[in-house]
Each structure stands twice: as C-alpha cells, then as structure tokens.
Amino acid sequence: MKIAIVGSGYVGLVTGCCLADFGHNVVCVDKDEAKIAALARGSVPIFEPGLEDLAKANVAAGRLTFTTGLADAVRAAEVVFIAVGTPSRRGDGHADLTFIYDAAREIAAALDGFTVVATKSTVPVGTGDEVARIIAELNPGARFAVVSNPEFLREGAAIEDFKRPDRIVIGVEDDRARAVMTEVYRPLFLNQAPVQFTNRRAAELIKYAANAFLAMKITFINEVADLCEAVGADVQDVARGMGSDRRIGSKFLHAGPGFGGSCFPKDTRALVQIGADFGSPMRLVETTVAINDKRKAAMADRVAAACGGDLSGKTVAVLGLTFKPNTDDMREAPSLDLIRGLKNLGVRIAAYDPQGMEAAARILTGIRFAESAYDAASDAEAVVLVTEWNAFRSLDLARLKSTMAGSVFVDLRNVYRSHEMERHGFRYTSIGRPVEGAEQD
Template sequence: MKIAIIGTGYVGLVSAACLASWGHEVVGVDKDAAKIAALRQGVMPIYEPGLDVLMAQAVRQGLLSFTTDAAPAIAAADVVMIAVGTPPRLRDGEADLAFVYAAAKEVAASISGFTVVVVKSTVPIGTGDDIERIIGRVRPDAGFAVASNPEFLRQGSAVTDFQQPDRVVIGADDERAAGILQAMYEPLRLQGIPVVTTKRRTAELIKYAANAFLAVKISYINEMADLCESVGADVRDVALGMGLDRRIGASCLNAGPGYGGSCFPKDTLALLRTSQDHGVALRIIQESIVANDARKRRMALKVIDALGGHAEGRSVAILGLTFKPETDDMREAPSIPLIEALQRVGARIRAHDPQGMANARALLDEVEFFDDPYECAAGADIVVLMTDWRALKALDLGRLARVVKERVLVDFRHAFDPIEARRHGFVLSAIGVPQDKNTDISTGPTPAIRSARRHSPVMENR
C-alpha cells in the first residue's frame, strides 16, 4: 500500500517508520526543508528510543522516503495521513486546527483516484466533517473518504506502542475506507490485536476520552498521596493495592509532581472546551485540570520546606527536566513551574537532563545547565529528582553525598531507596509517604510488599 504522511513530527515519524517496517511504501512530507534534508541524512529531529534504527532500515529497503514536494506523494497514495500539530490556542486553550486545515487543502489539490484521507492528529470531535467539506469544496470531482485513526503513543515507548498496541481504532463512515485501513493494519490483526472500527466522530472522541481518563487517574493518585502524608500511610502501597485490582489496573498510579507532555494537558483542556460548546458539564475532568496545575506549583513548597523554609540564595540542583524519561520533550513539564517558583523566592537553579537540555535552554532563563549530574549537584544545598531517567535512578548516592553542600534530597519519583539514602547521610523527602519532623521518610516497605511490587505490572505515567 502506498501511504503519504503529512507532517514529520513525533506522530508522523513514528507512524511512517512503523508502517514502512510492515512493507508499505511510505513518503513523509514536510514543508521544513532543513528537517527533510536532515532526515534524508538519518539525523533525527526528536529523541525516541529505537526510532532511528527502524527508520534507517526502512530507508535502506526503499520503503521510506522524505520530501518537501507534497503533490506527487499525495497523488500516488492510497492513504494520505494528516499528522500535523494541533497546539492549544493561547487565547482559549482550544486545539489550533490551522495546520490541519492547511494540510486538508493541500491534499485536496493533489489527490488522484479514490483516496482515504486519515486524520492521525488529535483533533476535536467533528473535525473530520470539516476536512470532508474542505476537500469537497476544493475538489468536488474527487473520489475520497475522510477517516479518523487516533494515535495512542507514549513518548519513550512509541515504537513498541505502534507495533504492539492494546488496540487500533478506525473511525470511518465509508465502508470502502474502513476496509482499506483494516488492510493497512492487517499485520496487527494477524497478531490478535483488536481493531475497533466505528463511526468517525466516535473515534475522535475515543482518543480524548482515553487521555482524559488517564489524566484523572494521575490526579486521583496524587491527591491520595497528599492524604497519605497527612494520615501516615504510604502511597506506593496504596497504589499497589489498587493496581492489582484488574478493574483498576496499575498504569498511571505513580504519584508524582503532576502530569505534563504534549497529550494530557492539551487533550483534557480541548475536551473540556468541546463539552462547554455543547452545554455538557465534565466536572471531573475540569477538577483534574485544576488539581494538576495546582500540584505543579505546590511542589515548590515541598522543596522550600525541605530547605527549612528558606530558599533565598540557596543552590538547588534539579536532576531531570523533561516531563517523563526517554524523551527530550519539555512541553508542560512539571520542572518548569517548579523552577520558576523557586526562582521567584530567590533560589539559584542548577539543572541536568540526559536528553532535554537543548529544549530546556529555550524555555528557562537564569538556569545553569550541566552535562554531568554530579557536577550539577556539586555545592548544592539540596538535590531534587524531577524525572526518573534510568541513569538518574542509578546515581551513586555515596558519590553524590561527597559533592553536595548539604545532604538534602527531594525525590519526586520514588527512585531512591530511603534506607540507602539515609546510610549516606541524606535527609530524604518524598511524595505520599509518612514523614517525621526532620522531613525524613519512614523505613521501606515490608518484605511482602516488596515482593508484590516486583511481580506487579509496570506503573507508568504517560
């Protein structure tokens, strides 16, 4: 099958490489000539584990190419996939569809023969109807159908998520289009992976509903973490006890500094705006958005408290800046409001991240960046772990203890063993665990709980 993908961002690149790996002929289209030139040289514009290898293999096999000339790629395609950005508008938070509509007009000008136009971008409910009208006005003679095929990719594991998904969702009001897309995903169907085929508007809503539910789940466990601190419980064990219930599941039950990234903040807000346009109250989602925003700001108070209530002039080492590990994405990262809040009370910020430094530099002012985590921590009054990169979780606490000025550690991700931290002289503060007057957390879990954790499903926030 011949496929043209409009947009070579995160979703577009992952989709292009994975579809090509199944034997489809894929062309990635982008207006950014510099990006296309770099992709042709094998230079990746994003960090995503395994994507560079998969892309290089598909290019060598002649199944994947890149171009700035959309017309011939669209004309030759059986399926044209729109995978451009839909960032939130500054004035109201609604998804900005300018790039989607521009892509639709470009597709309309070049389609030849019956073509399935697939919206891969996350778009408000009813956007497929708009695209259908746009193409119909530009090319009333064209044979086409517009479908929705939402992505469910987690940054850091996107290649696996595309190739081994929980499900595929196809939204099509045209039976012929639905059949073509089902054939495109035949390699997954043969593996027994469910392919859910539904109406277009339903598919658009499934994407938002899924992300909003996961966002609510994260906000819920974060509120439970606050309650645990007040009543002397351990949120890690609460999450374990909840997550082993198959009706609940373990995913997104890691208490932390709040959700971020390109999906949950944007999608929850867009769904809320859609509900308001239709006069429907989504109070749970609305409260989740409020709670998450407040939580990010509240984390600065936890750091200040660990500093004894005085942050002015103190040196704070932030380890991990991206919203989650295995990505360089800084969009809506909890580290940003944390750093800005600490700067407002006079703290001096030092920072390190394994992959997100370039993007962080563009967003943060008056921050001293370090390529090495130990150099970042050298002379610091406090060390704060924000993102649980494997490299940061594996830090030598003994070495860390020797370079810091004060052995105070705030662990927002439960990455460090509290007993080990105390052995090296650290006063450790963490989320959702019993804490004494010295902000030192209690001893670790019982052997039974430790054993259960080892055998529980992975708890991962998107």
C-alpha cells in the same frame, strides 16, 4: 500500499517509519526543509528509542522517503495520513486546527483517484466532518473518504505501541474506506491486534476520553498521596492495594509532581472545551486540570519547606527536565514550573537531564546546565529528582552527598527509600510517604 504522511513530527515520523517497516511504500511530507534534509541524511530530530535505526533501515530498503513536495506525494497515495500538530489555542484551551485545515486544502488540490484521508492528529469531535467539507468544496470531483485513526503512542515506547497496540481505532463512514484501512493494518493481524471500527465522531472522542481518564488517574493518586502524608500512610502501599484490583489496574497510579507532556495537558483542556461547545460539561476533567496545574506550581514550595523555608541565594540541583524518561520532550514538563518557582524564591539552579537539555535550553534561561548529576549537585543545598531516568535510579549516594553544600534530597518520584538516604546523611523528602521511624498520632 502507497501512503503519504503529512507532517513529520513525532506522530507522523513514528507512523511513517512503522508503516514502512510493515512493507508499505511511505512518503513523509513536511514544510520544514531543514528537517526533511536531515531526515534524508538519516538524522532523526527527536529522541525516541529505536526510531533512528528504523528510519535508516527503511530508507535503505527504499520503502521510506522524505519530501517537501506535498502534491506529488498525495497524488500517488492510496492513503494520506494527516499528522500535523493540534496545539492548545492561546487563551481558551481549544485545539488549534489551523494546520489540520491547511493540510486539508492542500490535499484537496492534489487528489487523484479514490483516496482515503486519515486524520492521525488528535482532533475535536466533528473535525473529520469539516475536513470532508473542505475537500469536497475545493475539489468537487474528488473521489475520497475521510476517516479518523487516532494514535495511542507513549513517548519512549512509541515503536512498541505502534507494532503491538492495545487497539487500533478506525472511525469510518464508508465501506470502501474500511477495506482500505483494514489493508493498511493487515500486517498487525499476525499479532492479533484488535481493530475497532466506529463512526468517525466516536473515534475522535475515544482519544480524548482515554487521555483524560489516565490524567484523572494520575491526579487521583496525587491527591491520595497528600492524604497519605497527612495520616501517616505510604501511598505506594495504597496504590499497590488499589492496582491489584483488575477493575482498576496498577498503571498510572504513581504519585509525583503532576502530569505534563505533549498530550495530557492539551487534551484535557480541549475535552473541557468540547464539552462546553456541546452543552455537556466535563466537570471531572475540569477539576483534574485545575488540580494538576496547582500541584505543579506547588513543588517549589515543597522543596523550600524541605530546606527549612529560606533558599534565597542558594543552589538547588534539578535532576531530570523532560516530562518523562526516554524522551527529549519538554512540553509542559513539571520541571518547568518547579524551576520557575525556585527562581522566584531567589534560588540558583543547576540542572541535568540525559536527553532534554538542548530542548530545555530553548525554554529556560538563567540556569546552569550541568554535565552530570554529580556536577549539578556540586555545592548545592538540595537535590531534587524530578524525572525518573534510569541513570538516576542507582546514583552513587556517597559521591553525590560529598559534592553538596547541604544535605536535602527531595525525591518527587519515590525512587529511593528513606532509611537508605538517611544512612548516607541525607535529609530525605518524598511524595506521599511517612518518614520511616517517625511516630504517628
């Protein structure tokens, strides 16, 4: 099939590369000329394991091309995916649909023959209706159908998620569009990927509901972690006991500094606004957003408390900047709130991340970006492990301790064990776990 992808960011690029790998002929479109030129040279502007190799292989095979020319790409396509950004609108949390509607207007002008316009971006309920209205108004003679086909890609595992999905959700209002979208994903039927057809509005809501539920799960275990600290229990034991119940499951029951990233923060805020718009308040999601924001802001005080309270003029090493491992995405990462909070306490920051420092440097100022974890820890009063990269899971603890001025290690991801850290001379603090050997009331 001939497919056009409008928007060559994270979602568009992964979608385009994977669909090309299925054997489709894919053109990825973007207005950013520098990005398109880099992609044409085989340089992928984001870090996602395996993506650059996949792009190069399909460019070489002639199935994947990149262009700034939307009209030609759309005119030749049987399916046009809209994969542009829908960031939170400043001030109110609504999803900003400016790029979606701009894309719809440009697509309308270029349609030639029956074309399925599939919204891949995460959009509020009713967006597909408006896209259809825009196209019909601008091109009354156009033969088209608008469908909703939300993405469910985890950063760091996006290719695996696309090729072996838990489900493929397709919201359709037209039998011909249903047949076309079935053909798009036909190569996945060999993996028995479950395709769920719904109406368009249900598909739009599924993505928000799924992300909000996972965000609530993270927030719940974080509150349980605080309770564990108060009563002397280990949150990892509690999470394991909960997760062994198949109705609950173990995923997303990992206590930490709060959720961040490109999806959960903006999608939970957007769902709150969707509920308000339709007169159906999303109270649990509202609370999830508030608790998570408060938690991320409190991490600096947690570090200060571990150090005895006064950190002014001292250095703290931050290990991990991205919101999760295996990505260079810094959007709403917990490290940002932590670093801002520590700077407000007069702390000097040395930071290291295996992939995120270039992106972090565009956001953060007044900190030292180190060459390694050990370089970051040099003369530091405390080390804070924020992102659980594999490189931080087996640190040479003796070497790390020998470079430090102090002995505090704050583990916000519960990677290490208390007895192991104490044996190496650290004053160790983690999340939701009692200090081993301490007496309980």
